[in-house]
Amino acid sequence: MRYDQARWTNDGAEGDDAEGQYELLLSEKNSKTVDVESPLPDDLTRENLELPDLSEPELARHYTRLSQMNYGVDSGPYPLGSCTMKYNPKFTEDVAALPSAAVHPDRSAESVQGSLAVMHGLQDYLARIGGMDAVSLQPPAGAAGEFTGILVAKAFHEQNGEGDQRDEIIVPDSAHGTNFASAALAGYEVVELPSGDDGRVDLEALEAAASRRTALFMLTNPNTLGLFERDIEEIADIVHDAGGLLYYDGANLNALLGQARPGDMGFDIMHYNVHKTFATPHGGGGPGAGPVGVVSDLAEFLPAPRVREVGRRDGEGRGTGGVYERFDPENTVGKVHGFAGNWLVLLKAYAYIARLGDEGLTDASAKAVLNANYLASQIDYDIPFGPFHHEFVASAGDQDAADVAKRMLDYGVHPPTTKWPEIVPEALMTEPTEIEGKDTLDQLAEAFDAVAAEDDETLASAPNRTTARRIDQTSAARDLRLSWQSLEAEE
Numbered sequence: 001m002r003y004d005q006a007r008w009t010n011d012g013a014e015g016d017d018a019e020g021q022y023e024l025l026l027s028e029k030n031s032k033t034v035d036v037e038s039p040l041p042d043d044l045t046r047e048n049l050e051l052p053d054l055s056e057p058e059l060a061r062h063y064t065r066l067s068q069m070n071y072g073v074d075s076g077p078y079p080l081g082s083c084t085m086k087y088n089p090k091f092t093e094d095v096a097a098l099p100s101a102a103v104h105p106d107r108s109a110e111s112v113q114g115s116l117a118v119m120h121g122l123q124d125y126l127a128r129i130g131g132m133d134a135v136s137l138q139p140p141a142g143a144a145g146e147f148t149g150i151l152v153a154k155a156f157h158e159q160n161g162e163g164d165q166r167d168e169i170i171v172p173d174s175a176h177g178t179n180f181a182s183a184a185l186a187g188y189e190v191v192e193l194p195s196g197d198d199g200r201v202d203l204e205a206l207e208a209a210a211s212r213r214t215a216l217f218m219l220t221n222p223n224t225l226g227l228f229e230r231d232i233e234e235i236a237d238i239v240h241d242a243g244g245l246l247y248y249d250g251a252n253l254n255a256l257l258g259q260a261r262p263g264d265m266g267f268d269i270m271h272y273n274v275h276k277t278f279a280t281p282h283g284g285g286g287p288g289a290g291p292v293g294v295v296s297d298l299a300e301f302l303p304a305p306r307v308r309e310v311g312r313r314d315g316e317g318r319g320t321g322g323v324y325e326r327f328d329p330e331n332t333v334g335k336v337h338g339f340a341g342n343w344l345v346l347l348k349a350y351a352y353i354a355r356l357g358d359e360g361l362t363d364a365s366a367k368a369v370l371n372a373n374y375l376a377s378q379i380d381y382d383i384p385f386g387p388f389h390h391e392f393v394a395s396a397g398d399q400d401a402a403d404v405a406k407r408m409l410d411y412g413v414h415p416p417t418t419k420w421p422e423i424v425p426e427a428l429m430t431e432p433t434e435i436e437g438k439d440t441l442d443q444l445a446e447a448f449d450a451v452a453a454e455d456d457e458t459l460a461s462a463p464n465r466t467t468a469r470r471i472d473q474t475s476a477a478r479d480l481r482l483s484w485q486s487l488e489a490e491e
């Protein structure tokens, strides 16, 4: 199996010998004391500053080594279910790096018509893809989109005089943790809906849960087991008959592009995880964006500002095309982020959608579904539900899913998401995405099957071939050390 991480840092050592040999910090390699001359007042300046003193090749090698210790979508397959870790085409970075993309967000609308045209175009693309009538680009992540969507629903119910009465949000037990958290953060009672035996929404349970207290039902479709909610029209009727609204968690939209639209299924509000579906780099806390789309009745509540077209150019001077302005929706819930949201992330998403077009997006989701089903057919682990859309959830059975994940690292591939959703014991939630070819999928299947055949002792000692070995995650989380210097002082 391929493996070449940490070649330099560990000096080729394997096993215990290699443990703890990390790349030194720049300042540990060589530093020198410099006296800084500054026009600032003395009490604002430091004397005798210690700064790293290294040559360009030393620096280049340092950062290259660090990048080699990392694993990313540019290194190999990354089937981290629900996160849609696809390869991010580099042309989107080129677009985001254009000097004209770096406009100050406070500039007048007249002077940034090009950027406003892109924002307007993206609002339009997303509305068409989701079957929604109006979109706000402002929320900075999927979770922030959820919270925003809930505020929109709240404003709608308040306007109807039902704000106090509708104090519950229903969330299926298979949902992402952020759904529960967003609902609670917005002040709602969270009603957890148990899934049916087939892993989908249990209509009878939903009938029983929906009432005049229901503000919103939040649903992911296909759900987190990769299963399409076939009864979505009945689900929408049940929620709407109770006077509630239906919210679409767009994290799994990669399964539906060009195939089906949440708006056509009866959803009223949705967010788009553009960093997942439309391939902008994410993970490690990197910036994302979670635009929110709504049906026309809810457009007046969206966050401000949005962008609209107010006329057409006459072909003189600055050419043809639309004239755009920012505006505040009439009964806006306010701002949920600075300015237009994470502009460069949005710009990359726009470039990605424009480049793929209708045909490319439709093809992407078809291949994402094909790849998930092919990989599912190749691995030895038990997969309780199916057939799948863009991801599947296998069970590690008697093995510990977290150990399986650590051990997969030794085979040079990124592991799936583990232990969620909880309705599958020791869950291995796997989403290969459309970008992998058959060889890579076979390599992934080999890694799964090799690990499936291993004993508990081997699993518990993994990973053995990565720079950082088994990390005590509990202590790391409870006893945070955020500074290298404080660490040194303690020792």
Ligand SMILES: *Cc1c(COP(=O)(O)O)cnc(C)c1O
Residues within 6 Å of the ligand: 082, 083, 141, 142, 143, 144, 175, 176, 178, 179, 220, 224, 249, 251, 252, 273, 288, 290
């Ligand atoms: C990723 C994800 C979210 C949250 O989105 P972020 O952009 O990470 O905030 C919500 N629901 C599901 C199903 C997800 O996979």
